[in-house]
Amino acid sequence: MTFLIQQTLRYAVPLMIVALAGVFAERSGIINLALEGTMVFGAFTGVLFVRLTQALPVFAQAKAAGNWVTLQGYELLGMLVAALCGAVFSLLLSFASVNLKADQTIGGTALNLIAPALVLFLIRIIAGQNTLLIDGDAPSWFMLKNSLFGMGRTEKGNFLWETFVNKNYLATYVCILLFVVLSILLYKTRFGLRLRSCGENPQAADSLGINVYKMRYAGTTISGALAGLGGFVYALTTANCASTGEVAGFGFLALAVMIFGNWKPLNIAGASLIFGVFKCIAASYTSLDINGDGVYWLASLPISGHIYRMLPYVITLIVLAFTSKKSRAPKAEGQPYDKGQR
Amino acid sequence: MRDKAITLWNKEGTRSVVASLISILIGLLVGSILVLVMGLFTPSLGMRGAWDGIRLVFFGILSTGRDAAGELTFGFNGVNIGNMLFRAMPLILTGLSVAVAYQTGLFNIGAPGQYLMGTMATLVIALSIPAGSMPKLVIWLLAFFGGMLAGALWGCIPGLVKAFLNINEVLACIMTNWIAGNLVAAVFDGSRFRNMVETTKTGYIYKTTFGLTRVAAGTGLGGGDYTYVDGAGVATAKMGLDKLFPGSQINGGILIAILIAVLVYILMSKTTLGYQLKACGANRHAARYAGINDKRNIVLSMAIAGALAGTAAALYCLSGNTEYYWTSAYQTLPAVGFNGIPVALLAVCNPIAVIFTGCFMSMLNVVGLQMRNLTAYNEYIADVIIAVIVYFSAFSLVIKNILSGRKKRRSQASAPAAPPDPGPATAEKGGEGK
Numbered sequence: 001m002t003f004l005i006q007q008t009l010r011y012a013v014p015l016m017i018v019a020l021a022g023v024f025a026e027r028s029g030i031i032n033l034a035l036e037g038t039m040v041f042g043a044f045t046g047v048l049f050v051r052l053t054q055a056l057p058v059f060a061q062a063k064a065a066g067n068w069v070t071l072q073g074y075e076l077l078g079m080l081v082a083a084l085c086g087a088v089f090s091l092l093l094s095f096a097s098v099n100l101k102a103d104q105t106i107g108g109t110a111l112n113l114i115a116p117a118l119v120l121f122l123i124r125i126i127a128g129q130n131t132l133l134i135d136g137d138a139p140s141w142f143m144l145k146n147s148l149f150g151m152g153r154t155e156k157g158n159f160l161w162e163t164f165v166n167k168n169y170l171a172t173y174v175c176i177l178l179f180v181v182l183s184i185l186l187y188k189t190r191f192g193l194r195l196r197s198c199g200e201n202p203q204a205a206d207s208l209g210i211n212v213y214k215m216r217y218a219g220t221t222i223s224g225a226l227a228g229l230g231g232f233v234y235a236l237t238t239a240n241c242a243s244t245g246e247v248a249g250f251g252f253l254a255l256a257v258m259i260f261g262n263w264k265p266l267n268i269a270g271a272s273l274i275f276g277v278f279k280c281i282a283a284s285y286t287s288l289d290i291n292g293d294g295v296y297w298l299a300s301l302p303i304s305g306h307i308y309r310m311l312p313y314v315i316t317l318i319v320l321a322f323t324s325k326k327s328r329a330p331k332a333e334g335q336p337y338d339k340g341q342r
Numbered sequence: 343m344r345d346k347a348i349t350l351w352n353k354e355g356t357r358s359v360v361a362s363l364i365s366i367l368i369g370l371l372v373g374s375i376l377v378l379v380m381g382l383f384t385p386s387l388g389m390r391g392a393w394d395g396i397r398l399v400f401f402g403i404l405s406t407g408r409d410a411a412g413e414l415t416f417g418f419n420g421v422n423i424g425n426m427l428f429r430a431m432p433l434i435l436t437g438l439s440v441a442v443a444y445q446t447g448l449f450n451i452g453a454p455g456q457y458l459m460g461t462m463a464t465l466v467i468a469l470s471i472p473a474g475s476m477p478k479l480v481i482w483l484l485a486f487f488g489g490m491l492a493g494a495l496w497g498c499i500p501g502l503v504k505a506f507l508n509i510n511e512v513l514a515c516i517m518t519n520w521i522a523g524n525l526v527a528a529v530f531d532g533s534r535f536r537n538m539v540e541t542t543k544t545g546y547i548y549k550t551t552f553g554l555t556r557v558a559a560g561t562g563l564g565g566g567d568y569t570y571v572d573g574a575g576v577a578t579a580k581m582g583l584d585k586l587f588p589g590s591q592i593n594g595g596i597l598i599a600i601l602i603a604v605l606v607y608i609l610m611s612k613t614t615l616g617y618q619l620k621a622c623g624a625n626r627h628a629a630r631y632a633g634i635n636d637k638r639n640i641v642l643s644m645a646i647a648g649a650l651a652g653t654a655a656a657l658y659c660l661s662g663n664t665e666y667y668w669t670s671a672y673q674t675l676p677a678v679g680f681n682g683i684p685v686a687l688l689a690v691c692n693p694i695a696v697i698f699t700g701c702f703m704s705m706l707n708v709v710g711l712q713m714r715n716l717t718a719y720n721e722y723i724a725d726v727i728i729a730v731i732v733y734f735s736a737f738s739l740v741i742k743n744i745l746s747g748r749k750k751r752r753s754q755a756s757a758p759a760a761p762p763d764p765g766p767a768t769a770e771k772g773g774e775g776k
Contacts, residue, residue, distance in 0.1 A: 117725030306528035
């Protein structure tokens with residue numbers, strides 16, 4: 001059970017934060033199809049940052065001395081770098097769709113093509129193979145472990161401690177905190193109201209003195225930062241801090257989560273937990289011991305592993321089929337804003 | 343002469359071609375800059391490596407390797423051009439798939455999934471019918487149309503959910519892609535179609551040149567009467583093209599692809615059905631008001647798009663020198679499906695232009711391979727260039743407006759005889775040959 005919850009959180013949290021990235025862009029009126037590409041780019045820059053800086057004395061010594069506070073700070077720094085790079089990358093989308101009024105679907109698709117191509121091109125030159133790894137592994141650098149808190153090797157905490165602290169990453173909780181803060185920003189502040197108005201009726205917003213272009217830039221840039229961050233967190237917590245030029249369709253799944261969640265943060269949090277469970281089953285059905293009796297029930301069923309891997313996508317389609325009639329997208333999403341049009 | 347140039351320049355099509363050419367040029371330039379920057383910052387590459395790389399980006403298709411002194415040599419290379427045309431074959435068809443959907447207002451990002459389903463149907467049919475039980479041509483045709491049909495059926499799914507449940511087709515296409523990827527792997531994993539003759543290849547399916555052949559009772563597959571024999575199966579006829587480009591993979595499939603492109607052009611531009619499909623894309627509600635069944639047309643256009651992607655897979659699998667393989671842990675989607683998007687966008691979704699842009703994209707692929715073989719760079723530079731081209735073709739409309747705006751201003755300034763710049767018009771003719 002502990003394993004199931006931990007793994008589910010690990011898959012759900014990147015989904016949640018990237019789905020929120022989608023919400024910020026769409027609420028401002030830009031369809032951000034480039035979430036997948038931005039995640040790939042964020043994962044790459046984050047991993048590259050760790051790879052380049054981990055030999056620095058301050059981090060290497062902290063690792064050697066087991067100074068986990070510094071290492072957690074290092075992890076946060078990596079997340080910050082990935083978020084910044086994601087934000088810069090998304091400027092390509094906002095420039096094309098705000099200033100040049102280009103087709104947002106094509107622009108997003110282009111970014112989805114650019115990111116893996118560029119990342120693989122660079123990884124091959126930097127690392128000589130198709131995977132960019134850090135020196136050592138992610139758990140030894142960044143994972144929260146019982147030993148860090150002065151507990152013995154065999155000592156075990158209670159259920160809550162074992163589930164939510166031991167063998168978890170700080171990144172997970174930072175993302176949850178960010179999710180809450182940014183949802184409040186979007187729904188309870190003046191800035192959030194203005195941003196949302198640009199996605200519903202930009203002409204009316206403009207007539208009230210809101211700069212639609214600026215708001216759309218803000219929405220897309222926040223979106224890019226969150227997607228880049230989500231990409232790095234995904235690579236850190238589920239891919240052992242390796243960048244391979246893909247994130248297994250997580251960006252697109254996040255889009256589905258966003259639509260399923262009806263563009264609302266609370267629904268999105270719930271939706272991403274559901275998807276997290278299925279993704280967790282798909283990824284680790286062979287080692288999933290649900291009730292702790294040592295029997296891997298899912299693996300013992302006569303079902304091909306490919307079927308489990310297919311599940312998250314089938315469920316998405318089915319769920320969308322039931323919810324899409326009620327779903328209400330921001331009214332002006334996908335339409336370039338032209339001041340001359342009323 | 344000047345009048346002719348003016349009429350040509352004023353045509354919508356000309357501007358589209360010029361806008362696409364500008365996108366291509368920018369893409370190649372960005373690729374060159376990337377090569378240059380990486381050359382400067384990577385000691386093992388250096389200026390020399392960068393210069394070689396840039397020359398290959400532009401003229402890689404004509405590369406004939408390196409001479410004794412280690413210098414790049416250029417000239418006519420039949421293998422490269424033959425391989426370019428071979429790789430263009432599926433790209434043209436997936437490009438058509440995206441183009442048809444786009445003309446009808448749908449964004450078909452599901453070509454990879456439709457392509458995979460086509461692959462599965464074609465391979466299963468070609469490898470299931472015992473050789474000799476019917477003429478080879480019949481088996482080939484069955485496999486070909488089986489692939490087409492499977493693609494069409496898979497394309498119907500996003501069409502149906504879009505028409506009846508109002509689910510965004512982009513999302514439905516992406517989900518069906520991953521479902522198809524895992525479904526195909528599940529079908530082939532553990533099946534009897536796995537290549538057991540060449541034991542070094544795990545996770546590979548037999549080429550279609552392997553035919554199910556009757557042997558003495560009890561010695562073949564699973565103790566049965568049949569086993570796979572190389573050369574007994576089917577493959578697309580070469581139609582003499584291998585004489586033209588000796589040593590390359592080319593076969594008659596490219597001619598079939600071009601024929602299909604022409605047929606699609608006729609369907610979309612010259613028939614009532616094509617008009618209805620496009621009307622639905624332009625304005626679904628207006629089309630319904632005019633008495634066109636919009637739901638049927640959405641499903642139909644996705645089915646046509648899927649059939650084209652399935653055909654791409656059928657021709658590619660039936661060429662006899664390609665193998666399908668999958669990885670057991672993680673199914674990647676075929677790049678040729680996604681690359682149909684740039685092919686279609688660069689061609690402004692014109693079926694005839696798709697033939698040329700398909701060849702251009704496959705040329706970039708060949709260039710990428712030359713980069714990997716001849717320099718320390720790798721083939722992903724071709725993908726970067728393609729992606730940049732797509733990015734710029736996203737605002738080809740803006741480029742077009744700038745082009746026509748410049749002309750307007752100039753004709754206003756010097757009223758009667760504004761000499762239009764003949765440069766782009768001639769460049770267009772030269773560029774189409776790509």
